[in-house]
Amino acid sequence: TFAKHYQENYNHLKSPPIWVSCELMSIGHLSRWIHNLRKPHDRQAIADSYGLDEKVLVSFLHHLTIVRNHCAHHGRIWNRRLTVKMRLPSKKPAKLSSVFNRDEDAHGRLYNTLAMLAYLLRIISPESHWRNKLIELLDTCPQALDGVMGFPVGWRMSPLWEEAL
Template structure:
């Protein structure tokens, strides 16, 4: 089927939303946000307020009675603040893992250990990852990269403690997973107080789409992520089981639990948990349920007693 829907002007978008039952006392305000945020982006936040479809695999498009634009905008603003908090924590986690992995690799195998295929389980994957890093270095304008290239001709890439700064979260996950020296992996694992290397690798793998969603301004609220976290015995009572109804184990709640756990290991005196709790108190229980929060989440660790 060929796509044939014509684009709508902002005025036409406003008219369509009113015709479908959205309540907004100030059309100019609605027009402003449609202009600067966009109809399509906002539609992800008003979708849960649409009436149930008449036929399967379709949309009704009409809103439940009393659905206001302010309600939709509040959800959008909440999600934006949630993304900033998640990115703040994941940045700390990513930097800590980079630092520990690079330090351990350098200690055991020298400053350019990452260039040696013999130190990685899959040499073909290593060559692909190294080529990707080389391209990043070639086009980089970072001062530390330019300094190295201006002063040294061999090796042609900077030492590992510099090169890790060029890695994305996903790349770091791949490099770590492909590392063959288990003692190096155990050093990183122990520093994060995780039980096994396999758990750490799975955590990195499953946090990557969360990080990418937040970094690219995607929606965290009411989203199902493709992978579930590994079972971690000490966190079993904190998370929703992967077998939970409505795929609640795939929603952001479980990821917030592991993010908070790792963040508290890295920075035990930080205020991130309190900031997150304050933000969560600004939305309705139904909004939390859409993120996989159980009814008793405030009685569970690590949220119990947090103000």
């Protein structure tokens, strides 16, 4: 693996490059590591890669860790009210701010999580077909979108989802 390769070829260095360490972290460890960075501008430098405010990124990573744990332990999330809510972007990026369902009842529902994942995947893996596959899956059970998952009316028309179609 890359970690073993690094250790064998660069053992004279005291610590591995940050990318090696991050590749070995779970989402929970990565979330805590970014949260615990001492200087906010270090967190912001990471968040800038995604066009986000550092507080939004830190909040989302913590939220995503909880969602991931529900999934890993076979918990039902499609109609779950998520108690750890992520901070929604308000200013940057401007186009993303309008995508989220800001209704108080919908805030703890799955839609906002899926919207943030779709946004980040566009940056991390532009060739990903995740959004299309998600829409196909949602089309098999349209009644779930009404309120329970927090999908706003007209969600497919937002630029984030429209590009997937």
